[in-house]
Amino acid sequence: MLTTMSKIAVLGTGYVGTTTAIMMAHLGHSVRAYDKDAKKLKTLMSGQLPIYEPGLEGYLNQSLSNGSLVLADTLAHSLESAEFIFICVPTPSAEDGSADLRFVLDAVGEASLHLSKGAVIVTKSTVPVGSSEKIAAKLARTDVHVASNPEFLREGSAVEDFLNPDRIVVGAENRNVAQTVADLYGSISSRVIVTDPNSAELIKYASNSFLAIKLSFINEMARLCEAVGADINDVMTGFGTDSRIGQKFTSPGPGWGGSCFPKDTAALRSLGEENSVDLQMIDAALSSNLSTKKHVVARLRKNLGGELSGKKIAILGLTFKAFTDDLRESPALEIAKELVHLGALVTAFDPQSKKQQDFEFELADSIDDASLNAEALLVLTEWPEFREANPEQIIRAMNGDLVFDTRDILSENDWTHYGARFVRMGKK
Numbered sequence: 001m002l003t004t005m006s007k008i009a010v011l012g013t014g015y016v017g018t019t020t021a022i023m024m025a026h027l028g029h030s031v032r033a034y035d036k037d038a039k040k041l042k043t044l045m046s047g048q049l050p051i052y053e054p055g056l057e058g059y060l061n062q063s064l065s066n067g068s069l070v071l072a073d074t075l076a077h078s079l080e081s082a083e084f085i086f087i088c089v090p091t092p093s094a095e096d097g098s099a100d101l102r103f104v105l106d107a108v109g110e111a112s113l114h115l116s117k118g119a120v121i122v123t124k125s126t127v128p129v130g131s132s133e134k135i136a137a138k139l140a141r142t143d144v145h146v147a148s149n150p151e152f153l154r155e156g157s158a159v160e161d162f163l164n165p166d167r168i169v170v171g172a173e174n175r176n177v178a179q180t181v182a183d184l185y186g187s188i189s190s191r192v193i194v195t196d197p198n199s200a201e202l203i204k205y206a207s208n209s210f211l212a213i214k215l216s217f218i219n220e221m222a223r224l225c226e227a228v229g230a231d232i233n234d235v236m237t238g239f240g241t242d243s244r245i246g247q248k249f250t251s252p253g254p255g256w257g258g259s260c261f262p263k264d265t266a267a268l269r270s271l272g273e274e275n276s277v278d279l280q281m282i283d284a285a286l287s288s289n290l291s292t293k294k295h296v297v298a299r300l301r302k303n304l305g306g307e308l309s310g311k312k313i314a315i316l317g318l319t320f321k322a323f324t325d326d327l328r329e330s331p332a333l334e335i336a337k338e339l340v341h342l343g344a345l346v347t348a349f350d351p352q353s354k355k356q357q358d359f360e361f362e363l364a365d366s367i368d369d370a371s372l373n374a375e376a377l378l379v380l381t382e383w384p385e386f387r388e389a390n391p392e393q394i395i396r397a398m399n400g401d402l403v404f405d406t407r408d409i410l411s412e413n414d415w416t417h418y419g420a421r422f423v424r425m426g427k428k
Ligand code: UDX
Pocket: 151, 152, 153, 154, 155, 156, 208, 215, 248, 249, 250, 251, 252, 253, 254, 255, 256, 257, 258, 259, 260, 261, 320, 321
């Protein structure tokens, strides 16, 4: 267990901040979280999450009831005698794709006046390489340290990722300071990588960009499999069993999305441009991802006789992946919009995206409702509940027989048994 309990402030209670605050409190630290958005704080205070994240609400309620987590009503209150200040505010993409540091610098500027001597500002948000220096300059305090501790939390499995990380990365000019940040994770057994700030910041971009390249490659192989009559599932198993490649993160899909991959690849590309380094692999991953989304639309159209206009399409899944309510940069949403643009009549069902916003298409309350009279059923997110769909009932209710599963979540045998013309990625 922990040897020392530290006083931690978490600034920003978005996805990363909420998880960091709750899980640091779970590790035994005394945490105060603050956000400018009073509504978010109120929601958290009432024991509810402003985001959907499996397992996290239980830890929130535990830490609220034992007092290890406090939602501070002012910035000053959150920073009172804080030893470590985690910056978890957003770093959106600027027009040119570079990461915008404005919110981080604003937070640091405001915090500067309230910080205790010896405090450590820790950036958790994904910040551009070189940010630590800018933060130190903004702080203008020689008695306060700066460290970078990038997060590698996946939406939908953030609790698991926090408690069982592949590695903990901390970068700081002063390695002793970096080690004190790593020590906050005391009871978690993980490899710790202590490095300089720029390397820590780059590790985050390199990880996400490499994973994006990996997925773009898989999706290209899937297209090739369809063309030459091979099966991506077998090809994937065959080459993934080479331990240098690995079997994780190799599922083909309708393209990668979410709040990190598109933003981080764009930011890395922009960093390359700023430094006159030609990052061709990143460009290729981005354009290949666009081709994947286009390919889904084209394959659907081809299987519907070359025309989408006036055709009713049922879409299953709108979020960028399962176990999240996040629609940011969701390939499913982009594909749905493109189908509408091409004249298709789209009805979508998503377990987590119910009437949250105005879509340009119909939203159904169930799989059955969505598929009524549809000419095709298009699965775009790998929600496990889609497996519960009754193929016999759905095929009967549809006005066609095409089932296009871009996530390989349905049982091909079951669906073809009831008359579906079943199509999946990476198979002819
Ligand atoms: C990612 C990183 O994994 C995480 O370490 C980082 O901190 C934040 O960004 P997240 O955005 O939650 O996490 O999603 P992730 O599970 O990595 O998936 C990203 C995209 O890749 C999704 O669109 C997903 O559907 C797609 N994907 C993932 C596939 O298409 N196939 C796979 O095998 C895995």
